[in-house]
Amino acid sequence: MSESGEFVSALIDFLAASPTSYHAVATVADRLSAAGFTHMDEQQRWSGVGGKRFLVRGGAVVAWIVPEILTDNVGFRVVGAHTDSPALKLKPKADLWVAGWQQLNMEVYGGPLINSFLDRELGLAGRIVDLDGTEHLVRTGPVMRVSQLAPHLDRSVNDRLTIDRQAELMPSFGLGDEPDIVTLLCDQAGISPAVFAFADVLSYPTEAPAVFGNNGEFLASSRLDDLSSVFPALNALTKLESGPDVAVFAAFDHEEVGSATTSGAQGPLLADTLARIAGGLGATGDAWYAMLARSSCVSSDAAHSVNPNHVGKYDPLSRPMMNQGPVLKVSAQQRYATDASTAALWERACREADVPHQVFVSNNDVPCGSTIGPLTATRLGIPTVDAGIPILSMHSAREMCGTADPEYLSRALTAYWQGA
Known part of the structure; x- marks a missing residue:
């Protein structure tokens, strides 16, 4: 089996094991533990935050890696996704x-x-x-x-x-x-x-995920929105040794119903976790705010591939295709958090990973959805970019994506965490 085929096979196993946000988080926690991450209890005082660690709250999980050598310029590099689906x-x-x-x-x-x-x-x-x-x-x-x-x-x-x-x-x-x-x-x-x-x-x-197409170029499954981001991020994090900043992976619950819960992106979960990590590293008071100012976030959520039966619903110059790389998502109304600075960050990551990439912006007459990106940027005040792999039939009981794109996304996220 090719390297790409092995990645898709592992993604299929993850999808099959994760019918709900609670199962997805249990699967993520098992794989983090197997990769040497230490589980942290939110209800106890933390005696240390260094190395590889994670916590679970309901259908959400936050994991992080603290670099072995901390410089005065350390910040957080956050990848956010969500575990729930309609x-x-x-x-x-x-x-x-x-x-x-x-x-x-x-x-x-x-x-x-x-x-x-x-x-x-x-x-x-x-x-x-x-x-x-x-x-x-x-x-x-x-x-x-x-x-x-x-x-x-x-x-x-x-x-x-x-x-x-x-x-x-x-x-x-x-x-x-x-x-x-x-x-x-x-x-x-x-x-x-x-x-x-x-x-x-x-x-x-209950229908199993399946690869299809003349050349096995497509994957059909439930819950690709947004497990198609959760698994690539998990894969990247568990293979990451260290980077220049604290690498953080936050997979939230309840995105599909507004995120306004204790385990959603509007709640305090990420902010509180980052504060506890910073405090454990000695960054309190003004140093905490300076650390946030040196931070960034990739909000990774599924994007819209162009549907050939409905091309009029898309911007004529922005029609993402499957298997041509992850999609940068842009909105003048800030339904996505991308701006010029964070788009440049994403461009650097994709170039460093040698990953093809695309851009999505809505047709002016067709409002777009939103993501955890604007919520994270607003709550924490850190620069945020929205990106994800292109899929069709979003919010269907059976969605589809290209078989190359999840691995492309994982490589780009690895490059981001490594300091691109």
Whole structure:
């Protein structure tokens, strides 16, 4: 297998192991530990911050490497990404019985392409918490499905598909003889339903990630937005020995719903962690602010590849293609945090890594989305650039990317951390 093929194979394994943000973080933590990183407990005083370390908070993880030799000009080099994706989320009272069918009462998490969740075998995954506060990861196989109405019963369905999120998006779960959902989840966790307290459980498509195309040039999978950034960053960090600055990897949860949580990019997680690292290195007071001023951030999130069926939705001079490298994302409205200074930083990293790269800017009549980039830049005041690999079907239950781009991104992030 080629080096590129090995990278994609490892990415597929990571995607398959990470159906939710909680599973993704558990997988990241396992790989960090295997690479010699020390787990830090947020609830305890830290006796040291040097070397390779990480912490976990819910569906988020922050890892860092402190250089062996600290200069007076040390700063932070942060790579940010997110672990969550659009899905259906289990409601607290989830058991429904309709016309002989056992269904699950769920709500929409984030902004998915809802039609992509139809006629697809779905599993349940996430965490349940028992009465003493212990968290348990759970994951079923394919157990439910949201079925479309046949065109014989709705002749207009191919003219315009509309979906009532409450009445038409409830998955079928059984024929009335299945266990209630709490019992099912507790069985998965190996605990008694008597100690069950609450669940953060979401749907996930059970179809495995797959390489396809005449030359194996494409990868189809759920959750490429944004695990297509999380894995390349993890790969780069675990192979990094040291750089001129403190290398930091922050994978946040809840980006798809606004990031305003304790484990999201609007919360204090990154700022607090950086402050504790700086304090452990003796940089407090004015020295802390000076260290921030010497810092930078790459906000790494999936970008839009040009869709050949909808070219009018793109800027005529900015149409990113798959397998031509990561994409610099630019917005005059600052929906992306990129400016001339940080774009130059990204250019240096890509050149140093010998990685091809592209630019995305929106069609003036088509508003773009946003990322953790502006949130990080605003909260910490550090220069930030937005970049990521180009994908299609963003927010679908099954997205696609080029098989070369994730490794290109990993190489660029390595160069950034090494001081490009």
